[in-house]
Amino acid sequence: MAELKGWKELPLGAVVLEPGSSAEYITGTWRSRRPVRDEEKCTHCMICWVYCPDSAVIVKDGKVQGFDYDHCKGCGICAHECPVKVEAHAVTGKPGKVIQMVEEV
Amino acid sequence: MAKQIVKALDGAKAVAEAMRQIEPDVVAAYPITPQTEIVQTFSQFVADGLVNTEFIPVESEHAAMSACIGASAAGARVMTATAANGLALMWETLYIAASLRLPIVMSVVNRALSAPLNIHCDHSDSMGARDAGWIQIFAENPQEAYDNTIQAIRIAEHPDILLPVMSMQDGFITGHGVERVEVLEDKAVKEFVGEYKALYSLLDIDQPKTFGAWAFYDYYFEFKRQQTEALSKVPQVVREIGKEYGELSGRYYDLFSAYELDDAEVAIVVLASTAGTARVVVRKLRQEGIKVGLLKPRLYRPFPGKELVEALKHVKVIGVMDRSIAFGSIEGCGPLFLDLCASFYTYGNGKGPQIVDYIFGLGGRDILPEQIEGMVKELLRIAETGKVPYRVGYLGLRE
Numbered sequence: 001m002a003e004l005k006g007w008k009e010l011p012l013g014a015v016v017l018e019p020g021s022s023a024e025y026i027t028g029t030w031r032s033r034r035p036v037r038d039e040e041k042c043t044h045c046m047i048c049w050v051y052c053p054d055s056a057v058i059v060k061d062g063k064v065q066g067f068d069y070d071h072c073k074g075c076g077i078c079a080h081e082c083p084v085k086v087e088a089h090a091v092t093g094k095p096g097k098v099i100q101m102v103e104e105v
Numbered sequence: 106m107a108k109q110i111v112k113a114l115d116g117a118k119a120v121a122e123a124m125r126q127i128e129p130d131v132v133a134a135y136p137i138t139p140q141t142e143i144v145q146t147f148s149q150f151v152a153d154g155l156v157n158t159e160f161i162p163v164e165s166e167h168a169a170m171s172a173c174i175g176a177s178a179a180g181a182r183v184m185t186a187t188a189a190n191g192l193a194l195m196w197e198t199l200y201i202a203a204s205l206r207l208p209i210v211m212s213v214v215n216r217a218l219s220a221p222l223n224i225h226c227d228h229s230d231s232m233g234a235r236d237a238g239w240i241q242i243f244a245e246n247p248q249e250a251y252d253n254t255i256q257a258i259r260i261a262e263h264p265d266i267l268l269p270v271m272s273m274q275d276g277f278i279t280g281h282g283v284e285r286v287e288v289l290e291d292k293a294v295k296e297f298v299g300e301y302k303a304l305y306s307l308l309d310i311d312q313p314k315t316f317g318a319w320a321f322y323d324y325y326f327e328f329k330r331q332q333t334e335a336l337s338k339v340p341q342v343v344r345e346i347g348k349e350y351g352e353l354s355g356r357y358y359d360l361f362s363a364y365e366l367d368d369a370e371v372a373i374v375v376l377a378s379t380a381g382t383a384r385v386v387v388r389k390l391r392q393e394g395i396k397v398g399l400l401k402p403r404l405y406r407p408f409p410g411k412e413l414v415e416a417l418k419h420v421k422v423i424g425v426m427d428r429s430i431a432f433g434s435i436e437g438c439g440p441l442f443l444d445l446c447a448s449f450y451t452y453g454n455g456k457g458p459q460i461v462d463y464i465f466g467l468g469g470r471d472i473l474p475e476q477i478e479g480m481v482k483e484l485l486r487i488a489e490t491g492k493v494p495y496r497v498g499y500l501g502l503r504e
Contacts, residue, residue, distance in 0.1 A: 007327035007334075012267060013206035014328045015305045016315035 023071070027054070031074030033101045035067055038090040042098050048078035076101050106355050107293040114286040116247040116279035120186065120212045120272075121146035122286075123254035125156055126294035129210075130181035130301075133161035133172035135191060141214045141280055143186040166191040170198035170211075177207035178316040180306030182258070185209065188276060189216035192230045196237075202269045203238030203332065205316055208261030208301075209269040211239075212254060215377070215428075216276035217468045225469020226276035228376065229429040232440045238332050240270040240339055241406035243376045247284045250274040252356055253403075255289075258298045259346045265338045267304065271406075275378040277469060282378075289354060297353055336407040343404050360409040361402045363416055365391055369398030371484035372417055372458075374445060375426035376402055379465070379472055383426070386477045397481050402441070410448030414457070418449075421488040422459045424480050426500070428466045436497040438462045459493055465500035476500045 011017055035048075044064050049057040056072035058065040067078075082099040092100050114122060120143045124132070132151075134144040151160040159176075163169045169185055177183040187195065192213055202209050213231050217223040231241060240260060244250040250272070257270040274280055289297075305314045320328060340360055351357030362380075365387050366372060373383045380401035387399045400416060402409070417423060427439020434443055442462035449457035463480055466472045480500060487493055 004323060005327070007330040010324070010327055010331065012304065012331060012335075013204065013316070014318060014320050014324070015205070016318045017305075017312075019313040019315075021315075022318075 026070050027073050028068075028070045031069075031072060032104055033074045033076065034069065034104055035072065035074070035076070035078050035099050036089075036091040036102050037064065037066065038086055038098045040090055041084060041086050043084050045083060047081050047083055048099055051077050051081045053077065074101070074104070107289055107353050109287040109289055109354065112286050112288050113283050114247055114251070114288075115142070115281050115283045116244070116250045116274045117142035117214060117281065118146055119247040119251040119286045120254050120274070121150070122288060123251050123294070124184055124212075125150045126289070126291050127182075127184070127255065127258055127298050128156045128295070129158055129184040131159045131161065131173070131176035131183045132185060133163055133169045133176065133183070134185050134187070135163055135166045135169045140191060141186060141188055141276075143212055143214070147186075166194040167198060170195040170202060173209050173211075174198060174202050174205065174207060175307075177202070177209050177303075178205060178307045180303035180308055182262075182301040183207075183209045184211070186212040186214070188214040189218055189224065189230045192234060193218055196234070199234055199237040199239060201317070204328065206267040206332075206335070207269060208267055210254070210257045210261050211269065211271050212250075213271050213273045214276045214280040215273050223468040224276070226278050226378075227428045227467045227469065228273075229467075231271055231273050232429045232431070234271065235406055235440060238268065238336070239406060240266075240268055240336070240404070242270065242272050242343075242404055243402065244272065244274040244279065245378055245380050245401065246279055247274070247282065247286050248356070250279060251286055251288065252350065252354065252358065255294055255297060256343075256346050256350050256358065260339070260342055262301055263342045263346075264304075266335055266342055268332070268335055268339070273377065278378045287354070287356075293353060297350070339407050340404060340409050340412070358403065360404045360412050361400055361416065364399040364401075366398035366400055366416060366420075368396055369420050370396040370488055371422045371424065371481060372398045372400055372420045373424050373426065373477070373481065374400045374402070374413075374417070374441065376405065376428065376441060379426060379428070382472060382474055383477050386474050386481065389474075390478065390481060395481070395485065397484075405441075408444045408448065410444065411452045413445065414448050414452040418453060418457065420458050422461065422484045424484045425460060425462045426477075426480075427462055427464050430464055430467070436462075437464075438497045439464055442497070459487055461487065461493060461495075462497045463500050464497065464502075470501050472501060
């Protein structure tokens with residue numbers, strides 16, 4: 001975050017003058033659980049990207065790259081909606097889905 | 106001075122007439138009791154094609170103010186009207202309108218809050234909203250309600266202010282009371298209010314803005330300080346616009362008006378229509394040689410405490426008349442009394458007149474000249490003896 005401004009310098013009515021400035025606000029610190037993805041078994045169906053309420057699923061050239069942990073709040077919607085089942089997740093080792101939630105440490 | 110037409114209008118129709126002349130971009134309102142004829146009359150103007158205003162009938166008063174906020178954030182000139190419980194239902198959104206610095210003008214016809222159910226005049230509705238960050242102006246009669254509505258647009262939209270204005274008149278007494286009202290020509294009103302150019306607009310797609318974002322402990326405090334700063338500039342702007350409106354209409358407006366106050370020993374301080382009744386009493390008692398004066402505040406929020414202290418500091422006893430109770434305040438007093446006492450403590454150098462509060466007129470209870478006369482006699486006794494029998498009294502209440 002930039003240095004905090006005094007009351008005389010701020011726009012009236014707390015209007016935000018710059019579009020897209022929410023990207024500067026790091027909300028990833030709120031997270032108590034984080035999503036992890038089995039990269040090998042991911043089909044890149046984009047369901048997680050569609051459902052993520054914080055646009056925190058990073059996609060490049062039609063492929064899911066991972067999560068933006070600066071802005072992911074750990075809500076777990078991606079893991080809930082992920083339609084691809086696995087017998088043993090590459091990260092957790094547990095049966096379930098390609099995206100699973102693990103405790104933040 | 107501009108040409109004017111004399112019309113027989115009640116206070117509600119006088120405000121609707123001003124709204125027709127102002128022709129705001131958007132009016133959002135909820136048309137049910139305790140709404141007044143303002144919205145009914147104005148919606149007829151819309152239906153008849155007399156104005157190009159977008160009229161939005163909504164599902165509640167909360168929605169009415171919410172729609173006003175959205176429209177104002179989009180850059181529109183926005184007006185609405187409400188009363189009593191309708192205003193109370195707007196509670197949350199009142200603060201949002203003020204905090205987003207949206208210059209919405211709302212006409213409030215003062216009526217009592219439930220319970221018991223009552224649709225008649227007192228000031229409990231707008232007094233409940235006195236800390237919401239709105240500018241509040243009280244009118245004595247339909248003429249002032251008309252004039253204040255037009256001036257409110259300029260006050261709200263002034264670049265140093267950008268705050269919403271509540272323009273009050275007394276329910277039924279003024280709202281339904283037909284009187285002689287001098288109405289300006291449409292063109293003169295349109296020229297006086299001018300065109301509104303919003304500082305920021307939600308519809309500015311070239312430079313997108315976000316309204317209503319959050320600010321936590323890191324920034325919230327600073328935005329509240331900004332609001333206080335804007336309110337501190339209101340008295341000066343109200344005076345300037347009141348003078349400019351006077352040059353146009355011949356009716357000059359200030360922060361308050363005084364009657365027979367210069368050499369007064371005791372003074373009555375009262376808002377709105379009751380000031381008319383009090384003036385009659387003052388005139389009568391003056392003929393009997395009694396040195397009584399009257400002060401009628403016009404601007405109530407921000408409270409022009411310094412100016413009122415200056416105008417009243419020479420009197421011995423002040424009788425404040427409050428048409429609502431600030432429940433739980435000292436001795437069960439009213440808000441006007443509280444503000445005046447605080448002003449004397451702040452600006453009076455530790456000195457000041459005795460101030461006694463009289464609660465009156467709750468739920469539309471009539472206030473009679475004899476009752477005000479009795480109050481003045483009591484003020485004179487206090488001035489003579491120095492003894493204050495009680496700090497808060499009641500006029501017209503059955504024991």
